[in-house]
Amino acid sequence: MIRFSKKHQKRAILIIALLLALSSAVGLTLYALNQNINLFFTPSDLVHQKAPMGQTIRMGGLVVEGSVKRGAHDLSVSFILTDTKNQVTVDYTGILPDLFRENQGIVVLGTWQNNRFLAQEVLAKHDENYMPAEVIEAIKRSDHYENKP
Amino acid sequence: MIPELGHFALILAFCFAVMQTVAGGKSALLAAQSYTNAIDTTSSKAAVLFCLAQFIFLLISFISLEYAFITNDFSVVYVSAQSHSDLPLMYRISGLWGGHEGSLLLWVLMLSGWGAMVALRRKALPRSTHATLIAILGLLSLGFLAFILFTSNPFARLLPIIPIEGQDLNPLLQDPALIIHPPLLYMGYVGFSVAFACAVTALITGRFDRAYARWMRPWTLMAWLFLTLGIVIGSWWAYYVLGWGGWWFWDPVENASFMPWLLGCALIHTLAVVEKRNAFKRWAILLAMTTFFLCLLGTFLVRSGILTSVHAFANDPERGLYILIFLAVVMGAALVLYLWRAPQIKHTVGFDYLSRENFLLINNVLLTLACATVFLGTLYPLFLEIFTQNKISVGPPYFSSVFVPLMIFLFIFMGAAPQSEFKTTPARSFILPLSISAVSALVLAGIVGFFLPFGVMITVALGTWIIFTLLENLLIHYKSLTASNYGMVIAHLGAAVLLLGVGLSKQMEIETDVSMQVGDHVLVGPYTFTLTGLNPGFGPNYTTIIGDIQITRKDKLVTVLHPEKRTYTANNIAQSQTAIAPGLLRDLYVALGEPLGKNRWSVRVYYKPFVRWIWLGGLLIAAGALCAFFDKRYRIKSRVQYV
């Protein structure tokens, strides 16, 4: 049997404790990460039923001109997002960001249900001169799709 | 003429940086070859002079650019892109660091400023060590100066057509807090270059003793202090400017400054062990290197626009590539040096389970883990996209769900650690005071638990646990406390206040978004908010709509708030101005959303208890660092004698 000196024993216990703490932390972290990943989709993905229903996802596109419709007494609003090929109607309740404008590229976070997108969050960029990279990506990807009536 | 002068001064500063590196390196080499402490004084003195000259010329360069901003010299491209003649003087001055080129100039100015401070504190270190330090700092300056000169010259002119008007500063940046937020953050980032240079010097010379750690501590404290202040002010700015009532968004750019803060915090604690016990030396070196690596990485992430962030102001892959190469060279070299030389730096001291060393070890493990989780959450989307082409984002719930458990552990240990002693702690002097604190904290939390939710109870238990143990620590040791100890007490108190602020405001806040017209009222918590008027107005460079919101509690008028919705004329950008009724126990927060038609507006009406404690806590942490900085033992004037 191998006998450790007291010093080595102490060190071994320390290392084991550290490893245990570390591995549980890593495990928890990866689990949390897995639970909180929001995949990105484009309006064309949604129209072609490529996106999971009911799961929290992100979608980017341009706000179609004249499509912003507000509720009469509450903060509900709906608008259409396009990637220049396909359109998706977004429903949202809340205050839109200052930089939300028609024809502006924005990103929405929410769920895709019954052919409408229920947004929990609407994001526009701080800087109005640039498109969010996701929107550029959305338009880029839309080239693979045909228009769907 | 003045911009050319500035450009010329910048080139001269570059030359001095080269000379500083060469002279410092030569003097360090000579010292290494001769086995005595004798040194080529000419080159070591020259290195110091070059270092000072570099700082002075950068100052001239900086003042020239500032002059161009103040005098509205729109022939300079950078000025025309960042400023506008309607801007108040204050924002014209701060417009300098509103964009890439200017902030980089500020960055090198600060780097050389830290370098000059190190150069002037010559007496406290062995000459060869000092010369090596100066050479390394010169090398870092060199890299950044080359970056400015070759890729981002702020003095470039817009010829042949000189615009008569500038493009204006992004209105979000036109705010007093944002005048000082970036400089503070840069001071922090850049300040860690001294810790990095110290670590590399220790690897080169093979000497890392207690005196050296003592010399290194105040620099690290100062850098961390600036970083703390920068983050606190940034968070405060986000709270009242962005108009969402949030103060931290786990945005990649925020994370970029938070990661070095976490590791810097670990480093400060580790250096205490090195200084007191001559242990954890290699770990301290690794931490110092990694902290600076994260500072550079943060710069890279922000400047290259590689991460999708609401903050990413400009995408320029060329600049990103330069920083990346710089990062790879500096950090790669440091890493190789570490692997090669670190085994020479030995420490063989034992300590008990119940010792301050162990507590500080736990602190380090937890802070490093926290940093690693932020790192993972920030960079994971980028790496996944490279491998799978899938675009994802990591939501803030990830960060809160990993951070909260880590912080709970951290706070439990934070309460116990100050009561421990180095090497070994007698159980009697440890257990009794801690049990008293623990019981009082639990009792207090239990009382709170009767009225408020479970999460609030946990927060109160942790917060009071730390406060009680600190008070006990003061009572027991009040005779022998140094400035350093007081600094620790203040900073830990700050951490407790911060914890209470975050925990209580998160769990007790009420956020309502409503559609209102004049005369409407809404009930939030114990307060009634009534919209009594909406009036147009104008400012120097914007037009605005001002709301009048009356707040009453039990039919007594509390205050009238005036949130605004501004439209900046130069670029037609709308921006909300929030109105806040601040209080130590609660904030009332109102922001105008957007016109909904038929005289209706959307309005954010928030009740945020204890939210102010978050920044108060942050400021206390900074005050603690400052207090520790002024400890007398860091002010030893005479040269430490080495064998």
Next chain:
Amino acid sequence: MFRKIVWLGLPILLFFIFIYLLAQGLTRTPNQMPTALLDKPLPEFSLNDLFDAQVFYDKSVLLNEVILINVFASWCPPCAAEHGLIMELAKQGFHFYGLNYQDERLDALTWLNVRGNPYEKVFYDKLGGVGIDWGVIAVPETFLIDAQGIVRYRYIGELTSSIWNKEFLPRIQHLKTGVVHAP
């Protein structure tokens, strides 16, 4: 010995993999993205003149030569930054057309007055509708169109002289002298 190599080599390897990944990240810049219009004719449009709201233009107004269409707006700082270069290039004889995008007419006119007008014609697209047809996603943007009216290249973002020399000049020379590939 082997253990030593692993211990020394692994961190360095990991570090450089990390750097390599970051470098990979840099290459996915959105500036040079293909457009749906690439190698296809520019779509029809009908827009009025920025200087005279009564005058309408369609595709036939474009020269039957290699031309460039620059999408700009007065509210966009990078547009101002690239404007000097476009002035210079126009002077050298390159044909630039302007598409004023989502702008106020008066602002755009003042903007051009102050900085000079390098464009043969400036089309006014107040609502950004044509911009959507063309797939304009960020201002500024520059389209390269050959003598047959076919889109050959598109660049998103601020035009710089290095981008011009690297991306535009070779293509223009090819279009002017070489064989034009059929779409």
